[in-house]
Amino acid sequence: MSFGFLTAQDNLSEETKSFVIHEKGYYVLQNLTILDGTGDSAKYNQDVIINGDKIESVGADLKVPFGALAINMEGKSAIPGLVMLHEHLFYPKTTPDKKYGVDQMTYSFPKLYLAGGVTTMRTAGSIMPQADVNIKNAILRGELPGPKMDVTSPHLDREGTGLVELGPFDSTEQAVKMVNFYADIGVTSFKVYNFITRDDLKAICDAAHARGMKVTGHLCSITYKEAADLGIDNLEHGFFASSDFIANKEPDVCEPFKQSKSLLNLPVDSNNMTDLIKHLVEKNVALTSTINVFEPYTKREVVPGGGLIALFPKAKEKVYKRWASKQGRDSLDYELFNKSKIWEKAYYDAGGLLVAGTDPTYDGRIVAGYANMRLVELFVEMGFNISEAIKICTLNGAKYLDQEKAIGTIENSKIADIVILNEDISKNINAIRSAEIVFKNGIGYSSKKLFKAAEGIVGIR
Ligand SMILES: [Zn+2]
Structure with missing residues (x-):
């Protein structure tokens, strides 16, 4: 590619x-x-x-x-x-209801990524793919300051998430049409989401691979093991989106509550996790750590990396309120965060290609540029030495993009x-x-x- x-x-x-x-x-x-x-x-x-x-x-x-x-x-x-692989150009709206979704940050985000040391990024999901492609090209021509970009398709998904920006498909044939449409307008990678079926994933992978492009996923309906067997190249959010440990999981169905419960119940040294990690490594599936998104609130920065100053007043107020309300009330967040750090490192230690991305979405606490610096720090908190932390955020990303001869x-x-x-x-x-x-x-x-x-x-x- x-x-x-x-x-x-x-x-x-x-x-x-x-x-x-x-x-x-x-x-x-x-x-x-x-x-x-x-x-x-x-x-x-x-x-x-x-x-x-x-x-x-x-x-x-x-x-x-x-x-x-x-x-x-x-x-x-x-x-x-830095070469980081989950770097959206959008940010959540400050509207009261989450269904209103996100806004494109055309002006601020490319600058912030570059300011934070990111010289190459993959977007891992877009809401305005044409805008992202245009921004990428304007940066290449020197018209806008910003990183080099691998622009990812919108989150390919069936009905379910309810975000107004996403256009769901209702058949596998339509999903394949979307792959070819987005590739034709200049998208260079694909992202699948929570409610797809195994048939959809297989067809999307085949269509993307036929064009020399890779597919990543923030999964829920499909387990990591199923996705690896169907040909996915990359999984997002460490093991936070793994539904592999739900007892008697119904195929092709996303059940977020059962999913997070199954991870909380899974012993940190579970052999089932060790087996899954081994399988992913054997199948060459890269894993993106977005551990910064799951950083707990108690005694942690309001905006990790120090980016409160970047927010406009209304967003600042919203983020601060949520942070304050979570103080001392996020013990479950801590539990899963601590386990995930161990699992992501275990995947790396088993020979897996661990890559990094910050995912500036969710409750507005993740801000481009600042979050990238914070994520580098968190790899050291995860137990990596400083050289390894830098490698994960540079060479590993370049390797995933097949650009390691040129950058990283x-x-x-x-x-x-x-x-x-x-x-x-x-x-x-x-x-x-x-x-x-x-x-x-x-x-x-x-x-x-x-x-x-x-x-x-x-x-x-
Ligand atoms: Zn994301």
């Missing part, structure tokens, strides 16, 4: 230029501490030569080539641009997607919040300016 990531962006608009600190050029970034995304431990006193949109070389005490500009980065650290690490001849942090991330994962410059295709953007541009407007534009 080609996402057009290598397209040159040489005609930046005035708006895009206003966020640029370093135009495309020839640079030697000197004396950095680097976590290169491969999972190796930190390397100190490293120089990185960026030539155009590529990394020309990485190493200690490199000679400054003729015509290159040396920039001293002493005291700073670098990681590859700081290595010779890769595309220059590099986040420069003011603090040393090799010592403390919270340094992820100190981004200064985000290089994307060799162009250095100011993280602060991008964050600033989206202050107070998330929820309206």
Whole structure:
């Protein structure tokens, strides 16, 4: 699958230029501490030569080539641009009833993702697929600042969720038509949802795979094991959406209450979970951790990653109210959160491709950019070391997208997607919040300016 990531962006608009600190050029970034995304431990006193949109070389005490500009980065650290795979361009409305759904954040979200260090993302579900495709192309042309994008179809589903933005299908044939329609308008991956049948999933996978595209799912009616056997490529939300442990589960039926109860009742060291993990790894099914969405409220940030400042007043009020009402009343959330951390790590330890995504939806607490930084931190809370946490959020995402030869690490001849942090991330994962410059295709953007541009407007534009 080609996402057009290598397209040159040489005609930046005035708006895009206003966020640029370093135009495309020839640079030697000197004396950095680097976590290169491969999972190796930190390397100190490293120089990185960026030539155009590529990394020309990485190493200690490199000679400054003729015509290159040396920039001293002493005291700073670098990681590859984040590659995150569940990054919607929408945000929940502040209306009282959930059925009114979500609004497109065309202006703020692409900026916030880039500000948070995301240089490549998959949307994993859209409500305005045509808008997402147009935004992706405008970013590639340099008209808008933002990450490179794999645009996912709308959530393909039968009747059930009741969200006004989603258009359900009522036959497997119609589902296949939708796959081809969305692929024709420029979508490059697919997402299936809660109420599909096994026949639907098989047909959707076959149609998408025939076009060289992948399918992910936030499941409910279908178990993870069934989906793996039917050819799905990726499962969303760790094990939170697994219905595999409902006793005598009725096929093709979604029962959310029984589903969450079955996970609460499942012992954390259950052999049934170990068997499921083994099966998913054997079938090459990637697992997306969106553990940040399930972060409990008690004694945790109102907006994880620190993004309260980005919300418009009404959204701020709604999110704060919910957070306050949950203080001391989320012990079940904690229980499932703690178990899930163990299960997701077990999947990784068993050889599974664990990838990351933030899913900015639900109750409005998840804000693009800020949530990405928080998710990186949560992988360390999950028990990964810092190098592994970075790898999951960079190289693993690139591998899933089949782009690991071009992006995902700081290595010779890769595309220059590099986040420069003011603090040393090799010592403390919270340094992820100190981004200064985000290089994307060799162009250095100011993280602060991008964050600033989206202050107070998330929820309206
Ligand atoms: Zn989602």
